[in-house]
Each structure stands twice: as C-alpha cells, then as structure tokens.
Amino acid sequence: MTTAHILGFPRIGAQRELKFAQEAFWRDEITETDLRGIGQTLRQRHWQQQADAGMNMVTVGDFAWYDQVLSTLALLGATPTRLKTVPSQLTLSDYFTMARGDTTHFAMEMTKWFDTNYHYLVPEWTADVRFDGGVDWLFDEIAEARAAGHRTKVVLIGPLTLLHRGKIKSGLTHALDLLPAAVAGYQGLLKRLQYAGIDWVQIDEPILALDLDARWRAAFAPTYQALAADAPPILLATYFDDVSEHAALLHSLPVAGVHLDLVRAPQQLDTLLADWPADRILSAGVVDGRNVWRADLDAALATLTPLHDKLGERLWIAASCSLLHVPTDLDQESALDAELTSWLAFAVQKLAEIRLLKGALDGAPDVDAFHAARQARQARFMSPRIHNQLVQKRLQGVSEALTQRQSPFNQRIEQQRARWQLPLFPTTTIGSFPQTAAIRQARAAHKRGALAHLDYLEQMRAEISSVVEQQEQLGLDVLVHGEAERNDMVEYFGEQLWGYAFTQHGWVQSYGSRCVKPPIIYGDVYRPEAITVGWSRYAQSLTLKPMKGMLTGPVTMLQWSFVRDDQPRATTALQIALALRDEVGDLEQAGIGMIQIDEPAFREGLPLKARDWPAYLDWAVKAFRISAAGVADQTQIHTHMCYAEFNDILPWIAAMDADVITIETSRSDMELLDGFGAFAYPNDIGPGVYDIHAPRIPQVEEMTRLLRKARGVIPDARLWVNPDCGLKTRSWPETQQALHNMVRAAQALRQEVAAQETGAS
Numbered sequence: 001m002t003t004a005h006i007l008g009f010p011r012i013g014a015q016r017e018l019k020f021a022q023e024a025f026w027r028d029e030i031t032e033t034d035l036r037g038i039g040q041t042l043r044q045r046h047w048q049q050q051a052d053a054g055m056n057m058v059t060v061g062d063f064a065w066y067d068q069v070l071s072t073l074a075l076l077g078a079t080p081t082r083l084k085t086v087p088s089q090l091t092l093s094d095y096f097t098m099a100r101g102d103t104t105h106f107a108m109e110m111t112k113w114f115d116t117n118y119h120y121l122v123p124e125w126t127a128d129v130r131f132d133g134g135v136d137w138l139f140d141e142i143a144e145a146r147a148a149g150h151r152t153k154v155v156l157i158g159p160l161t162l163l164h165r166g167k168i169k170s171g172l173t174h175a176l177d178l179l180p181a182a183v184a185g186y187q188g189l190l191k192r193l194q195y196a197g198i199d200w201v202q203i204d205e206p207i208l209a210l211d212l213d214a215r216w217r218a219a220f221a222p223t224y225q226a227l228a229a230d231a232p233p234i235l236l237a238t239y240f241d242d243v244s245e246h247a248a249l250l251h252s253l254p255v256a257g258v259h260l261d262l263v264r265a266p267q268q269l270d271t272l273l274a275d276w277p278a279d280r281i282l283s284a285g286v287v288d289g290r291n292v293w294r295a296d297l298d299a300a301l302a303t304l305t306p307l308h309d310k311l312g313e314r315l316w317i318a319a320s321c322s323l324l325h326v327p328t329d330l331d332q333e334s335a336l337d338a339e340l341t342s343w344l345a346f347a348v349q350k351l352a353e354i355r356l357l358k359g360a361l362d363g364a365p366d367v368d369a370f371h372a373a374r375q376a377r378q379a380r381f382m383s384p385r386i387h388n389q390l391v392q393k394r395l396q397g398v399s400e401a402l403t404q405r406q407s408p409f410n411q412r413i414e415q416q417r418a419r420w421q422l423p424l425f426p427t428t429t430i431g432s433f434p435q436t437a438a439i440r441q442a443r444a445a446h447k448r449g450a451l452a453h454l455d456y457l458e459q460m461r462a463e464i465s466s467v468v469e470q471q472e473q474l475g476l477d478v479l480v481h482g483e484a485e486r487n488d489m490v491e492y493f494g495e496q497l498w499g500y501a502f503t504q505h506g507w508v509q510s511y512g513s514r515c516v517k518p519p520i521i522y523g524d525v526y527r528p529e530a531i532t533v534g535w536s537r538y539a540q541s542l543t544l545k546p547m548k549g550m551l552t553g554p555v556t557m558l559q560w561s562f563v564r565d566d567q568p569r570a571t572t573a574l575q576i577a578l579a580l581r582d583e584v585g586d587l588e589q590a591g592i593g594m595i596q597i598d599e600p601a602f603r604e605g606l607p608l609k610a611r612d613w614p615a616y617l618d619w620a621v622k623a624f625r626i627s628a629a630g631v632a633d634q635t636q637i638h639t640h641m642c643y644a645e646f647n648d649i650l651p652w653i654a655a656m657d658a659d660v661i662t663i664e665t666s667r668s669d670m671e672l673l674d675g676f677g678a679f680a681y682p683n684d685i686g687p688g689v690y691d692i693h694a695p696r697i698p699q700v701e702e703m704t705r706l707l708r709k710a711r712g713v714i715p716d717a718r719l720w721v722n723p724d725c726g727l728k729t730r731s732w733p734e735t736q737q738a739l740h741n742m743v744r745a746a747q748a749l750r751q752e753v754a755a756q757e758t759g760a761s
C-alpha cells in the first residue's frame, strides 16, 4: 500500500472561523476557552477531512493561533526574551502580544515566508534566547488527534530553517551561534514525541531550496545526526524549489525519508534518484500546493509509476508543499460558474486527488474519476474563454520597440519640467486617501445593486472633488484622485479585465487573522474598455495642478493572483502589460500628463535562487516598460514600490526607466537610500518621508531631517517629497495634519536651499 499524506492543511477554516474567533477574543468578546474550543473544532474537522480522503496519517502541528513560526518558538521556549515571559508558562495572551504588540511592546517583525504571500513572525535572536522547552500545546493537539482515532504525523519547522529565518537582534554574530542550544531543544522535543509513540515526525527545512552558503550547508549533517539518534522516524521535507545540488548531503543524513516538491522542481528527481539510499522513503509532492488548478492526474501518475516500481512501499504521495497557500474548500464556493469551478481544486479537493493517485498505484484505479479529471482539464484548454485571438495576435507583434520611450530620460525630464514648472522638491502622495466607512458602504451597496449606478457615480465624484480640494488647500504640488472607487489595487483592475475570475470564499491566510482572496487568472488577459479614464479625467477637470493617473503594474497584477499553469508567467505578465499600455494611452489622450504604475510586488516575484533572477528580472522589467513606454516624452511616468529590499535589484529598477519612483524608506531612516546613492540611480526619486502605518503624526522637523539626509544622496533637482505608501488605512484628521507638516517640511527645505544659494553668491 502506498502512503498518502499532506505536509499541512489551511488552519483558518473554510468560513474563516479562526479569524473571527481570534478577532472576537482580541476584542474581549469571547473567552480564551471559547477561542480554544473553536481551534479544536477546526483541527478536528481538518483531520477528519484528511482521514475521510484516505490519508494514511493526519498531520498534527500545522495549526497555529497566529503563525506557525511563532508557535514553534513557543513550543521550544525560544520566544523573544524582551517580553520577559516564562517560556513554559506562556499564555495565549502573551503569544498574541508578541504577534501584535501592545502599548508597551512592539510587535514582532513580519516578513514573507519564502516566495509565498504568507507572512511569518521573524524570530528574534539574542544571546539570552533559550530553547529549554515551552508550552505543551502541541502535545495537547496530539492527544486530541489520537483520541479521535487518527494515526498521526507531527510536523515541526526544522532547526536550521528556524535559525535561518530569524534576525539577530543583539549579542550574536551569526544565527548558527544558537545551533547547539537549538539542537538540544529539538532533541528534548523529539524524545518526548518518541516517548509519546508518534509514528512519524515531518521536519521542514525549506531553506534547502535557497542558495545556502558553506556554513549553513555544513550544519545539516551534525544537526540531523544529533536529532535522529533519539527520535521517531524523520521525514525531512523540502519544498518551493530544486534541492538537487544537495543530493549527496541529503543522502548522507540519518533520516527515514525525504519529501521533494515535484511541481515546482520536477527536474530534480533524476539527480536525487540516481543514488537514492536503500530503505529511504521518498515523499513525492505531485499535487500543486501553491495553485488552484485541478491536477493533471495522468502526468502525476506517469511520474509516480516508475517511482513506485523502484521504491514500492517506500514511495509516499503528497501535495508539493503545505496546503496553507490555497483556499480550503471549492464546494463552499458560490461566485464561480460551473465551468470555471470544474477546472479548480482547493485544499479539500487536492486531498481527493492524492487519494486517486494512491488508488491507481495500489492497483485500484478509479477509472471514472480519472476520466472526469482528464476531461475537465482538456475542456479547460479547449475553452473559448481562455483563448482570445486579439491578444494572441498582439503578443506575436511584440517587439523591442514597444519597450522604448521616444527619448532618453535626460531629454524627457527637460520637457516634463518645462511643462509643469514644479517647485524644487515637489510634493505628492502615493494614490489612496482615507477609505472612510461611507466610501466602503457605497461601494458595497453599488456592488449588491442596492445603490443605483448614477447615485454611486455621484457619490464617488463628490469624494474625488473633496479629496482634490483638500490637496489644493494643503498645497500639494501633484495631486491624486484618491482611489475611493477601489476595493483593492489588484481586484479593481482584475474585475474589469477579461481572463480574471474572483471567488467569494477563496480565502488564504496572509498573516494572523488577515486573509486575502487572490484573483484567479484563467485566460488571456484583455481590456475590453478603459478602466480609470472617467475618474481621472473628472479629477483633472477640478484642478489646474497635475493629476496623476493611477494604475497597478503588470508584475503586481500577476504576483498577487493565482496564475495560469498552461503558459509561462512571463507570457501572462506580457498580456497584462499590453492591457495596461492601452489604459496608459487612453489616460494620456484624456489629458492626464502624469501616470503612476504601482509595482509594490516587483521584488516579491524574485525566484528563490539567484541563478533564476536574471530571467525573471528580464521579463518583469520588460513587462513594466511595455506598459509604460507608449507615451510622449512630455508625459511623466511614475512608479511606486514599498516594503521590500531594493538594493540588490537597483540596476533593474533603473532599467524600468520610470521618470519618477516613489519608495518606502522612512522605516529604515532613509538607509535604503544609501543603495540608491551608491548605485547613482539616474531618474527622479521620492523617498517616503513618513511611515503611513504609524498612527502618530510626523513632525516637520523629523521630515526635514530625513530630507536633508536624502539631499546627501539625491541631487536637489531629482528629489520628490511624499509619504511611504498610500493613505487608505489612515483617518482624515491624521492624514491632514501629516500632509500639512510634510508640505511645510518641503517648504523649509526650499528655503534652506535658497538661503544657501544667496549665501554662496
């Protein structure tokens, strides 16, 4: 019999039950007992779903009250020491304080889990952090699973991945300085699991898919020798990319099995299989844990069959990675039509796919189910809904010329300066203004059909006009319309493009209680008509100052969606770029002279391995340029990026050739700008002068100080003044005060320059 299992299941619940329970608990509306009860119900349900779907073991340890990394720290006793908790007595409230902060503690930092859109809490490594054991929550969960009669496999984040993903705060020179303590902690834990009679422990080491330096690589063998000695059999799980460069290392480790992601990196199989150790289990991740398409079961079976011949019962079948990254249950979905639904599989449906593969390998194929799956996939690829002749034809005509502006930046910027005559250090904002309850209600009512279209237009226009008036009063130089009509920067455009679908319940956990519903790009992307022109034209009609048109860039449109698996990401990006190019052209035609194309997700798209960077950056830059380059020299293209490391990709950011880039820098006290300075970034830059997430009002002096710092790096003529990011999460009073101060900071700086000039002459 072949073993079927999964690496992890989404914990939030198909109806986001965990989210609502967490938030109710934070508002003191339910007790800790209530919350724990809801968590337990969800775990029981998810285990039962796994058991019902024929998984040979249920996975325990993938549940977390907020985040699996923080839960691992809590389990080990390695939570941040600055909170002065006693690790074994950590309460759920302490745990949430670490995750969310409170009046006396700042929250733990959050960052993306590898190349997913899941955000984990970053471990804080200090010399005094301990791994002496923490809470017993995992053991309670194990007991629950067993009481329900399930055979259990426990999943843990591996010690090396845990150390690698943390950040050194003080007292250490390298995260591996903590390795002896961490190994001792894991040894204690594994001993307890063994004592508890656990059949299997899955230890996740996804860092094996990164470019690891020698020191990290060298740490694996001694660590796993120390761990395996006194532990249940270990399944070492790798995912998200190719680990074949570590074949010899992996083969030498004293583990009972290894999991490989054969969806992301099928090519690694041959290398790894070449001298696969006798007795070792291979867990083959053949069902995509990162996307929502129904699996190609025939192809998966074709991969599995020779493995099965070779390995027999030592072959296990699984999804490629934890199912955390896909929505829970397609059967709960109501917004998609029958055809689209027939193309998809969410977590619950993926369990069924794994079971079908197992059945086929074990000599009991469900012929009808295979046939149905095959037909659904074929129907998808034949469907007229995914093919658009116009788009195909246009793609064929794409040439280098489409990526080129008419003149180089130096010439364009002269024409742009002459056109607008902006003051030195022009002030602007990133696009959105506060999204008040009234705005959100109007949008929702309009969507439901409860607010007539004309009334909705009227209300949005009133909003735009008030936003424009306020910006005029504040004395900003380049205005925006405020984005009141947008629920979300990707959804808004996706809803008006062909080839995008939106679910009602396709929630995926983003962090803590926050979930997102990524759109599904299923077909050729096509823009049937102008999207933003009406709003921008109206906004521009209200002012003599330049009004920035506001678009979401091709890479971000791609990155925050589930994408087609039947063509390269680059092709989809190009289709989106062409649609945006038309929108940019229409805005220009309508008299909009500045157009911002936001790319906050540009950095996120970077592959895990540096060897794959150039190919990605090449098509990503090209897609942006195609969206932007169709305009006249006098039309100014802006872009915006935030909350990412930029320094390692500066040449490519420059290659995007936007006339102006606004970026988030204030959190790092403009440190980020050093990179731009050292690289001599050639075009205009607006480094954010205040953090829009902080609820406090930035003072004039703070911002002039940051601007003086920026002047040290960026020539005056190319320096813009703006906040870090959009203002939609802020309230009006704070927005007004902050922008008022920001405008004063720019004025103060202009005076300083004028004084310096008179002083010098």
Ligand code: GLN
Residues within 6 Å of the ligand: 430, 431, 432, 483, 489, 550, 598, 600, 640, 641, 642, 725, 726, 727, 728
């Ligand atoms: N223009 C968008 C806004 O202001 C940009 C948002 C973002 O960078 N994520 O809201």
Ligand code: ZN
Residues within 6 Å of the ligand: 430, 600, 640, 641, 642, 724, 725, 726
């Ligand atoms: Zn931003």
